[in-house]
Amino acid sequence: MPFKPGTRVDQYEILAPLGSGGMGEVYRAKDLKLGREVAIKVLRAEWASDPERLKRFALEARSASALNHPNLITIYDIGQVESTPYIAMEFVEGKTLRELLASEPLQTRRILQWAAQAADGLAKAHSSGIVHRDLKPENLMVSNDGFIKILDFGLAKLVPQKDAVSESLATAALTEPGVLLGTVGYMSPEQAAGRAVDHRSDQFSFGAILYEMATREHAFQRETAVQTLTAILEAEPEPLANLNPTLPAPFRWIVERCLAKDPQERYGSSRDLARELRDLRDHLAEVASTPSRDFAPRARGRRRAGVITLLGALAALVVVLFWNVEGLRERILGRASPARVESLAVLPLENLSGDPEEEYFADGMTEALISDLAKISALKVISRTSVMQYKGVRKPLPEIARELKVDAVVEGSVMRSGDRVRITAQLIQATTDRHLWAESYERDLQDVLGLQSELARTIAGEIQIKLTPRDEARLAGAGTVNPQAYEAYLKGLYHWNKLTEEGTRKGFEYFHQALQSDPNYAPAHARLAYTFLLAARAGFAPPKEAYPKAKEAALKALELDETLAEAHAALGRVKFLFDWDWAGAERELKRAIELDSNNATAHQVYALYLSGMGRGDEAIAEIQRAQELDPLSLVTSLSVANIFLSARRYERAIDVFRNTLEMDSSFAPAHVGLGYAYQFQGDYNEAVAAFQRAARLSPADPVVINGLATVYAKSGRREEAQKLLDELKEMSRRRFVAPVYVGTVYAGLGDNNEAMAWLERAYEERDDNLAGARGGLWFDGLRTDPRFRDLMRRMGLPP
Secondary structure, three states: OOOOOOOEEOOEEEEEEEEEOOOEEEEEEEEOOOOEEEEEEEEOHHHHHOHHHHHHHHHHHHHHHOOOOOOEOOEEEEEEEOOEEEEEEEOOOEEEHHHHHHHOOOOHHHHHHHHHHHHHHHHHHHHOOOOOOOOOHHHEEEEOOOOEEEOOOOHHHHOOHHHHHHHHHHHHHOOOOOOOOOOHHHOOHHHHOOOOOOHHHHHHHHHHHHHHHHHOOOOOOOOOHHHHHHHHHHOOOOOHHHHOOOOOHHHHHHHHHHOOOOHHHOOOOHHHHHHHHHHHHHHOOOHHHOOHHHOOOHHHOHHHHHHHHHHHHHHHHHHHHHHOHHHHHHHHHOOOOOOOOOEEEEOOOEEOOOOHHHHHHHHHHHHHHHHHHHOOOOOEEOOHHHHHHHOOOOOOHHHHHHHHOOOEEEEEEEEEEOOEEEEEEEEEEOOOOEEEEEEEEEEEHHHHHHHHHHHHHHHHHHOOOOOOHHHHHHHHOOOOOOHHHHHHHHHHHHHHOOOOHHHHHHHHHHHHHHHHHOOOOHHHHHHHHHHHHHHHHOOOOOHHHHHHHHHHHHHHHHHHOOOOHHHHHHHHHHHHHHHOOHHHHHHHHHHHHHHOOOOHHHHHHHHHHHHHOOOHHHHHHHHHHHHHHOOOOHHHHHHHHHHHHHOOOHHHHHHHHHHHHHHOOOOHHHHHHHHHHHHHHOOHHHHHHHHHHHHHHOOOOHHHHHHHHHHHHHOOOHHHHHHHHHHHHHHHHHOOOOHHHHHHHHHHOOOHHHHHHHHHHHHHOOOHHHHHOOOOHHHHHHOOOHHHHHHHHHOOOOO
16 A cells, blocks of 8 residues: 555655555655664565465564564564555665666676675575575665665565466566566576475576676576576576676676576575675686776677686686686696584474474474484484583584584584475585585485485595595485485474473474384384483483383383494493392493494493493593593583592582583572582582572472472581471372482481481382482492491492
């Protein structure tokens, strides 16, 4: 609907019309709340009657509003006025590229300057999973201070592809012959054919714009829109060298690659496209300084144009070799030195479905890719727990790489449509932010395991990591998977990884669903084992109930797949914490690490085992390896501190507990650990303060109550200790409470008879806390008691 100056649209006052187009009218307006000028785009009224279109509009606008880049128009707000949707966006004073192209030729220097800026904006949006789909000179605004801004990013998806084509054709059909209107001239071949598009479609449109900037002619213009679409699908544009032989050769190569008919032949990443344009702008300044108005006319003849083209190409080649643009000197002269990549992180894959309910699928694909890459023994791969800290976080890749201490990162996206899965991934050298490789894969869901293995093998090949025969066999062993089982499995992972009681319950349900669909799906059996282990360690279920079920599930997983490292790690944990089969536990944990040296959990549990066996130095080395693989994991950091604590290196333990709390000050177990470290050091005041902080965060946790009661007992505050002891005993009547917790409080009070009675109860109930009794500081007051030594003997532990 048209608005007159002075009309109020929510908090905005309309000042003047700016123009109109296929999507609606645009107005200059004032934000009365913030006192700034904005542009208001009021969308076509008929869209308000289509709920699905409005839903897509809101989703796309929200996605685009998250973009923050100097070459992208910022979206401030979305709303509706009289049932008509509108968006409020940044107002830029300047001219569109279309207006500038109509006024005068562009100098090559200016072309490169604006092209690099626009490509930077494209790369930013594409890395966030947003595709424009309607790039054209009208959607590129040049501000009065010379900066390119891309308009309407993300909003073009509001018009379905088939609608976009038909609307452009309908518009063109009403015009005079030879006049090209709408977006037809800038569509990619896949867009013109009505096929699905991704970021590479924008690259084609961008290439058509670059072609026009350099020649002032359309790449595919014909007399009618239908003929233009046919040219896009079948014809090649006239070579740039014929129209503007003064263009640097690398620029022509970039445009030609963007205009490739096959999307696979374009840039795998728009980041790579932007970098090549920036390098041209920076390193080919002399070549790029010739004004476009000095184009050699076609009438001068083919021979002269050919000579000029050859001389231009030779000059460009000299400059390219001199400046070593994009490492081309080494490539041409045969001295390419591949990037050295020995460690990498897979950043959370972006969910491009637009449905938040599909997040479990993107997270599951991320974990699966991590697991497959982790099978490569020569490569260090960061664990899922640490990389998921970057989900939804926008940080420069070099900064992420420094935090994770890796040479390269893999980032990408996943799109699922029915039983089809598409994964787009790119490999980036972290220190230089240099794009090394990119590819897209699409398969049926039942073939997704093969897709993941192929992706892992390709990445290994790109970074020239030598695969051992065992690596090759494990990566090649992927078969098909039951789609229903796999989907339930991924949902189970999503909930299990929350590490909450509710998440554990839901994970259990989904893993059972997976096994109902496919009883022979080994990974679901292994994860079911971990679900029972988590339930036991967190106190959600008694050890005698949970550990046998965990063992049964782990053994079933190994019966189906003996090479499943996580199943060996789960079995090793059962043998360590419940069976007290010390030799068997070490054997299983070492086997897990042999099969998957990147399994941080296996390293962590093995470190705790070594600590429990009194092998402190080995334990410290092992837990440090786990932390290298999972540097941002609170649980791993906590284990590091606890192992230092068990080794009686109190100051070191205190430092690590504090570092853990710097990551998350609300992590109650770290406050508990800090309390114990101060207690064993003899600083009871600091110990009490630490336990009280934990109690405020988790007041009903038996671990917290035990710690506070113990320090009260040790510090002479017996009445307060007794009160908390009674609370623990009362709690044990309603739910499982580890008997060791009660026994250690009695030991702190000096009542060894009650302490040993509760430890005997712990022995009968197979309390997993007894596994650390041999070296645990909590039992120091009982070590001279013959009954305690006999308990250690019955557990099979040496004195």
